Amino acid sequence: FPVPFAGPGGGGNPPGSASVDYIGNNAPSRRASLASLCDFQVTNLRHGGAGGNGGKVMGKALEEAAVEAFGVEFWDILSRGISLLWEPEVQTENMVVAASRLFAFGVRIQHLEQIGDAIGQSFKAALACPCNECGLHEWTDDQSEAWSWCWEVLSADIAKTIRAQELRHVQLVRDSWEAVKASKSSVDLGDLFYTDLQEEAPQVIHLFQRPRKMQAYLFIQAMELIVRFGEDPASFFDELKPLVIRHIKYGVRSQYMKPFGIVLMRTMEHVLGPLWTTDVSAAWKSLWTRCSCVVSRSLNVGTNLITVSIVNGDLCQLRRAVACAPRCDRAKWIVQVQVNGSVLSPLYWAVRDCKYAMARFMLRDLLTIRADREEYYYGAHLLFESHPDLVSALCRESPQLVSTLFDGLMWHSQAVEKGKVRVNYYIGELYGAPEGDPWASPLAVFCAEGKPWMFDHPVLDKVLQLKWGRLKLLFFAEQTVFALILVLFMVGFVDGASELTCSQHTVNLRRAVASMSGIVLLVMLVLMHVQIRSGQCVRIQPLPKLPSISFVTPRLLANKWNTSRFIACVLIIIAALSGHCNQGTSRSDQGSTWNMHVEAWAGLLLWIQFSQILVTSTRLSALIYTVGILLSDVVRLLLVILILLVAFAAYLTCLSNEGFGEFGQSILSLVRVSIEVSKPDLIEVGGWSLFMLLFFCHLHPGRNAQHPRRPAQPVVRDYVARQDGVRQDEQGVRRGRN
Ligand code: HEM
The missing domain is CATH 1.25.40 (Serine Threonine Protein Phosphatase 5, Tetratricopeptide repeat)
Structure with missing residues (x-):
């Protein structure tokens, strides 16, 4: 094997590898010189009577752009072919694809030898004149011999494809395959093929274990792919790698190719009958030989x-x-x-x-x-x-x-x-x-x-210990800042809430908390900006069952603790800015309900995020984890309760009983009844409403979850007790009257 052709990708060129360097050096001037030499040769081909369609295309190729395209095509073929000398399978793939394009350019089998000579001459001509860039200016016999060998290898693969095109094999295969599909259903075709395969090669039939219909479908897919090899080799090779990997996994060996091919031909012959002419048979055999060779080689390489x-x-x-x-x-x-x-x-x-x-x-x-x-x-x-x-x-x-x-x-x-x-x-x-x-x-x-x-496991434990050792200071620093905000918030907002008028001290405290929250918020915003710019974002799906509902957020906010901090800081700033507490003014003068809600939520969130400090203890963090899981259950439960509440409240409001006059009032009454706090007077409630109340108390999952065994009819008990009381009172009144 001539070493000078190690190629640009082959680990460097030894001295004297002039032709490789010539090809490897992709200077436009050299490309042009190659193009012009091909042009020269092409002209000769035309005058030499390339014949038929080829001659016409050659004629067009004389146009400048076409000549350039032709030269570039060859440039690519040579570059790839030479760099892939050490990978013959991939080289063959490339040459098969390139050959289809060359055929479109008008290249025929008889041109290949001349083209090889032309390229050889172009090397010679280019290297014969001094080259200042690369310092190479000789064309030795060894190089000439090596080039002849190389072109022989490349043109052998190209020739096979061009020959098939010349003989119109592609069209013959396509027409006969369409005729086969039209004459038999896929299941019948599959049956024919697999029955014959069982007889021909019983050792391979265990590979085909799927249901009959599926098997037939896959057979048609395989045939379509084989036909595509002739028509569009580029798309075939795109699919080849995964196909071979799948076949290795199915357990297919290259030696199975032969019986598979024999049965395939027999099936085609059987179905086509008189249409299976010598030409059609030759077309299919040539296609199968080329296609199965490619697949077999890949299988051989991948099977170990x-x-x-x-x-x-x-x-x-x-x-x-x-x-x-x-x-x-x-x-x-x-x-x-x-x-x-x-x-x-x-x-x-x-x-x-x-x-x-x-x-x-x-x-x-x-x-x-x-x-x-x-x-x-x-x-x-x-x-x-x-x-x-x-x-x-x-x-x-x-x-x-x-x-x-x-x-x-x-x-x-x-x-x-x-x-x-x-x-x-x-x-x-x-x-x-x-x-x-x-x-x-x-x-x-x-x-x-x-x-x-x-x-x-000790390994993960070790990793966590290492990480914790490095990051604990950061964690505690972060917690300290939020602890400080929490303390100031408690004194300024919660403790200050009891003051009738806001003192200067309270106002100052509030401003301090708001400023700290502002700084924290700013830092978080900067971090989020950096994360967005560096693509550190995650997609959140709030409802796992509905993946279409999702949004993208920076990593910082994907963490629930951070989200809670972010919202708390925003709320604190709103509460401080809303002027709820100015010096000397009464809270009741300036306060409004939404203000109070903002403060309340800020406090709640601050305390919740503060509970993160508990993760320093493994047991407590396990408890927090469990509570987190419990919370999601509670949220689901509350959702169900809410729907039931609304449904029953709507019903009771329509009946306009006492305590259920308005929708809001009905909801409130139902809640009171269910949690047994300040229950409304149910004496005047009508039969249907009472029945619904009874039903609600039985249904509502919160009650049943808390007291699964408890007979859940306190309303009825109350009602009966009250009715008894009323009856006793009435009896007493009657007795008194009597
Ligand atoms: C040129 C040769 C071949 C081509 C182009 C080819 C192509 C295909 C294609 C397209 C499929 C459909 C499923 C998939 O893509 O994984 C398939 C499936 C399959 N092929 Fe091939 N095939 C070839 C040769 C062979 C040979 C020689 C055997 C073994 C005797 C074989 C055994 C199988 C098996 C077992 C399946 C899966 C079917 C199943 O699971 O029921 N193939 N082939």
């Missing part, structure tokens, strides 16, 4: 001992496969398989196919510390580097593997020294890079998607 063992679900085979790897490459074998240039992770594959024992083995193997004479080997870094979303994937798809991961991230000595064991933690990746986005660090992902038990 590890992928085969995962497909078979065989843990012992996987162990043996991994044992074959050289120690220095062992981790790489486990974390990635190259398929046609794209990388597949065997670990994710095992996780997604629920092959947890295999995934556990891979994790353990990766996170085992090994050594040889040269080095220590440990796969943690490679694991996180090649699986940036590892934590999220494990939390979502296989939380049971998280402890295996954690176990692998710590090492402990077997020796006990003074009752202690030495432990090393390898938690750099979990901790997260300081310059990276902290919200995307594995620890943050654990907080968002992990399970509570994961935080019990």
Whole structure:
């Protein structure tokens, strides 16, 4: 293999690789010279009688723009072809796609040799004249030979495609495929194919296990893709990588291609009958040969001992496969398989196919510390580097593997020294890079998607301790500021609320709280601005069942504690600015209800956010967590109660009983009845209303949740007791009268 053609992407060019340097140097002047030489050759081709359509297109190509386009096309083909000499599969893909374009330019098989000569001459001509830029000005025999070899390789792939186009194979295949689809339903076609495949290659039929209709549908999809290979190779190759990866996962091997192709041809022949002419047969065979070669090569590259063992679900085979790897490459074998240039992770594959024992083995193997004479080997870094979303994937798809991961991230000595064991933690990746986005660090992902038990593991505990050690000062500083605001608020607003007139002292305190809140608010706004500019925003879905209702907010406000602080600061400033308390004025003179509400809410929110300080104790933070969950239940309960309240209040208001004259009054009465505080007088309430009250008291979930076993008819009891009382009174009156 001629070394000079290592190509621009092939790790540098050794001295003398003149032609490669010539191509690699994308100077416009050189491109133009190549174009003009192609132009020269094209002119010759035309005069030499390229014939038919080709001749006409060549004629057009003489126009300046077309000549330039033609030159650029060749420039691209050569650049790519040479740089991909070490990757023949990808090179073939490129040449097949390029050949379709060349055919459109009018290039035919007989031109290829001349074009090769023309390009060779162009190299020679360009290198023969001194080149000040690159210092290369010679065209040796070796280079000439190497170029001939290179063009042979490239033109062989190009020729296959052009030949198929020349023979109108694409049209023949498309027409016959349409005829097949018109004559048989997809299910019948599928039946025909799979029955024949079972006889021809019983060893592959286990791969096709889906229901008949689905199987038939997939067969049609496969056929459409094969037909597309001839028509639009670029779009076929776009789909090739994922297709090959799926086929490796189905367990398809390249050797299955042959029986598959034989059965395919037989099916077509069977369905087409007399329409299966020699030309049609040749067209299909040529298409299948080219297409299956491409797929087979990719399958071969992607299939190795590890992928085969995962497909078979065989843990012992996987162990043996991994044992074959050289120690220095062992981790790489486990974390990635190259398929046609794209990388597949065997670990994710095992996780997604629920092959947890295999995934556990891979994790353990990766996170085992090994050594040889040269080095220590440990796969943690490679694991996180090649699986940036590892934590999220494990939390979502296989939380049971998280402890295996954690176990692998710590090492402990077997020796006990003074009752202690030495432990090393390898938690750099979990901790997260300081310059990276902290919200995307594995620890943050654990907080968002992990399970509570994961935080019990010493590894995560260690990471948290480290973070806490670094961030606690900031946390306490933040809490101190808000504690100060809270204290001042309590004295200035809450304590001052009892004063009949606002003293100077109170007014000053209020101003101080408002100023502090203003500063905090400003800092928060600046932070939010920075986050918005740097894209640190998150999408919030207040109703998880309705994902369409969502909004984007800076990270700062995504935290509930911060939201509560933000709102509290705004409310404090509003309360202070609204002039509710000016010196010497009476509160009742200036006060208005909404003002008082603003103050009340600010106080409530300040106290709620202050409870965050309790997270310094694990037990208390667990309690807060539980209360948080409870709160969401309470909110749901209140919502149901509210709807019931409104419904029954509407009903009772329409009947206009005493205590239920207006809608607002009805709601109030119902609340009083249900919480048994200052209940309205129900003596005058009519039968229907009473029935509804009874119904409400039974229904309303708050009461039942609090006293599940209690007979919930205090209203009735009261009513009966009162009626008894009334009756007794009436009897007493009657007795008195008597
Ligand atoms: C040129 C060759 C081939 C092409 C273009 C091709 C294309 C396709 C396409 C488009 C599908 C639809 C599902 C998907 O996209 O994953 C499919 C499915 C499938 N193919 Fe292929 N295929 C080829 C060769 C083969 C061979 C040789 C075998 C094995 C004998 C095979 C086995 C399968 C299996 C097992 C499925 C999934 C069907 C199922 O789960 O029931 N394919 N193929």
